[in-house]
Amino acid sequence: MSELSPTSAEPIAEIAAAIENHSSFVLISHVRPDGDAIGSQIALGFALMAAGKSVRLINEDGLPDNLSFLPGSEKIETPPAEPIEVEVAIALDTATKPRLGENALAAASRAKLWINIDHHISNPSYGDINLIDSTAPATGQILYKLIQSLGLPLPAESRDSIYTAVSTDTGSFQYPSTQAETYEMAADLIRQGLDVGTINSLIYDNHPFRRVELMRALLNTLEISKDGIVAHWELLDQTRQKLQLQPEDSEGLIDIIRGIQGVLLAVFFEELPDGKIRISMRSKDPRLNVCNIATEFGGGGHALAAGIRMAGPIESAKSRLLSAIDRAAHTAGLR
Amino acid sequence: MSELSPTSAEPIAEIAAAIENHSSFVLISHVRPDGDAIGSQIALGFALMAAGKSVRLINEDGLPDNLSFLPGSEKIETPPAEPIEVEVAIALDTATKPRLGENALAAASRAKLWINIDHHISNPSYGDINLIDSTAPATGQILYKLIQSLGLPLPAESRDSIYTAVSTDTGSFQYPSTQAETYEMAADLIRQGLDVGTINSLIYDNHPFRRVELMRALLNTLEISKDGIVAHWELLDQTRQKLQLQPEDSEGLIDIIRGIQGVLLAVFFEELPDGKIRISMRSKDPRLNVCNIATEFGGGGHALAAGIRMAGPIESAKSRLLSAIDRAAHTAGLR
Structure with a gap:
């Protein structure tokens, strides 16, 4: 386990090296996933795919109905019965390793490197590389900055998922955790083509009877x-x-x-x-x-x-x- | 009536001159006022007061309970029985002049100059000076840009009211009318000291039983x-x-x-x-x-x-x- 300071620039350099040096990744988020969990998986997953990596997106409980509108959500799968042959596992938005779920952990058990990216203050840094920023209102916002820092592509799936992750985890930009940077991020996503009216209608105005x-x-x-x-x-x-x-x-x-x-x-x-x-x-x-x-x-x-x-x-x-x-x-x- | 193009820079110059050359203003918004109506009155009103002007804020129906949390809202008054001795009347967020209300119009009847600032596309430009921007999601956003253009001060009352006006008129930054500039404005207001968690709690989590x-x-x-x-x-x-x-x-x-x-x-x-x-x-x-x-x-x-x-x-x-x-x-x- 590395002992990096959460505010250190080192984890970003280490993540950059991990992406550079490996070709296969499994991205996992917590059980009973919410918008920040699924949104974070799609956001980083599609950025890595656009960079030519092989990526699986796994969630113990699969994709909830209310997030199936997200472009790219069809890539979210429940854990396969057999462990995946994969080099790197990335835990997203998950405060403790057991919250990833038993079957998801078993599916990722062959990974030789664990990266842990989260905004929960209680996260004990259970990865080999840990990027924890408890001041971020959502893991999606950490990934927005990470994708920029690493110079990764930002496909439409990632763009829409980042917005959804952050919007749902801030109660539509209302909670005290919301920062000036959070609003600036949303502005940038709109300038990159996000259809703000449509995505909000899909997030908030589309609940089952x-x-x-x-x-x-x-x-x-x-x-x-x-x-x-x-x-x-x-x-x-x-x-x-x-x-x-x-x-x-x-x-x-x-x-x-x-x-x-x-x-x-x-x-x-x-x-x-x-x-x-x-x-x-x-x-x-x-x-x-x-x-x-x-x-x-x-x-x-x-x-x-x-x-x-x-x-x-x-x-x-x-x-x-x-x-x-x-x-x-x-x-x-x-x- | 002037025949200014809505996108022309001229109304801003004319408004600048009107403020320069006059000392007393009455600001009015529409009957059954909402967050953008009351917020716009407080926003421009307190900016003008901070610039040393004499300002009255009048609404036909007075201040609704759900907006009484706004700092500065105590300045909102129902129309006095006698016309006010005032040089300039400013109509805010009001698509047609009658929507200002009979008593409010009577109270402002001594004004020799009418300024009309609004974002409703149906506004027929009923002022002597008209600043209509139907692409703006809220009149509050027009005022934010106007206050910047005119170099007026932005006291805390104006800052909080602009945020409230825009947030309530965009369903918390969700409607299709929301622009990248809208999010950038919110970011700037936070950098200018807005307490985003507190104000949203007052806007959205404080309804009567x-x-x-x-x-x-x-x-x-x-x-x-x-x-x-x-x-x-x-x-x-x-x-x-x-x-x-x-x-x-x-x-x-x-x-x-x-x-x-x-x-x-x-x-x-x-x-x-x-x-x-x-x-x-x-x-x-x-x-x-x-x-x-x-x-x-x-x-x-x-x-x-x-x-x-x-x-x-x-x-x-x-x-x-x-x-x-x-x-x-x-x-x-x-x-």
């Missing part, structure tokens, strides 16, 4: 505390089955209740097929540290976004969590 | 045609009264159903206090020209966004409009 049905089902369970600081809603497993929901269908919906005036904490209770309850919490106020609350129940995360898996049934999970939130709100002087 | 209640009420009336190309929902006047809705509460909600896969036409039926039915239509397909459909009922608009006011009751309005849509879909070969 079942997502709207899910929104309605969740809103019909919405409860808000008397003092207005805690809002929560829930999804029963029977609703998931009835609407034939996919994992990506609920993505971002919690923002609807997190965005209510006065709400400091939004909670999503989800009954899983095995009867366990998955809980997602989003806080708007650092005084309500949801990571601390999650830790009480064996969960984890960050101060403003954390998760728990708890035993069911849902009513008892709700009551235990809401009591813990109440204690935390009292301790913080918010109640 | 009643807006979420409205979303739920609308979703519970959602209907989608068997072939999936037409989706519609409705708001009864009693629901508006029960939830104590404000006009801005429904802004943008139609995008939820417009964004459903396969839907080509989204329709919002709204029962008004006088019993009339206000209909908003959004098309995703130029073959379904909603302006043509609206015209059949005395309404109007654009090919992809149009509106109608129809006699009630709501059930008969729905049935008449859905029949017209069915005919249009057949004519277009979509049914």
Whole structure:
């Protein structure tokens, strides 16, 4: 393992050498992939292909429906049963190696060199070469700069995927992580031919009807505390089955209740097929540290976004969590 | 009336002279103001004040709640009863003079010079000086360039208002009207101190609870045609009264159903206090020209966004409009 500083220019030189000296690459991103994961694979993958390299794009869970509009997404494959004969494996947007998935890791097991490119601050630099920039709002933005630094081609597939990766990971250029450079990158991609109206329409205005049905089902369970600081809603497993929901269908919906005036904490209770309850919490106020609350129940995360898996049934999970939130709100002087 | 070409540099020189030669200004935007209207008033208003001018910011309907977070918004006032003693009136983001509102026009009636700055293509150049750029995605972007061209100061109020004007008029940098320059402008505003995370949280994550209640009420009336190309929902006047809705509460909600896969036409039926039915239509397909459909009922608009006011009751309005849509879909070969 190399011990490079994340801000060092060395990993870029090492990546340049790795690309120069090898001809076959497998690019992998994390399980349950989102726009930054798949977008990063296509972005770097098509740039390498345009430079004449042999490239496979592998994801443990394959391509989610909501990203199948991306040009080049047809190259994303689930892991083959046999290990691939490949020289270099590149992990993209994946904070820990196990998050690449068991089958994807097995498929890439013959690689003799691992490159790890990511923007998660918790990434322990598990590659032989590590390019980690936790100030970047998305791995897609790191790749945009990398492709420029290396002088690689930027085919249309890469251009559109970089935009999608960064747009989805910044909530359409809204999150605090968004930088002046992020907007400048988008401007440059437009000047390079990106059709900004069309791609946004494909990213944001093209959801399956079942997502709207899910929104309605969740809103019909919405409860808000008397003092207005805690809002929560829930999804029963029977609703998931009835609407034939996919994992990506609920993505971002919690923002609807997190965005209510006065709400400091939004909670999503989800009954899983095995009867366990998955809980997602989003806080708007650092005084309500949801990571601390999650830790009480064996969960984890960050101060403003954390998760728990708890035993069911849902009513008892709700009551235990809401009591813990109440204690935390009292301790913080918010109640 | 001057007959300046919209792309001519002359209006900018004339505006420069008007500012140089006068000391008092009233800035007005359209009735039922949105982010680009109010944002444009604050943006130019505070730049002029920072340059030592006397400025009033007037809106027929005053400041909507959802824009009261904007620094400087406390300067927005409803029209005073008596005409203001002012030399120059500046109309912002307002396609026709009557859209400024009767009382606002009366308040500005002593102005001897009218400046008209707008991005609506239908603007008939009703000012003495007209700066119309229909390629700009928002009037806020025209003002950003104008403030630069004139060498006016850009105080924090103007900076934040320009961002808000442009972000809200482009659906957070998503609409086809968004340009490379639009993103470059946002980058520059960040470099000038804009706190991008905070302002977006105030614009997008700070809606009143009643807006979420409205979303739920609308979703519970959602209907989608068997072939999936037409989706519609409705708001009864009693629901508006029960939830104590404000006009801005429904802004943008139609995008939820417009964004459903396969839907080509989204329709919002709204029962008004006088019993009339206000209909908003959004098309995703130029073959379904909603302006043509609206015209059949005395309404109007654009090919992809149009509106109608129809006699009630709501059930008969729905049935008449859905029949017209069915005919249009057949004519277009979509049914």
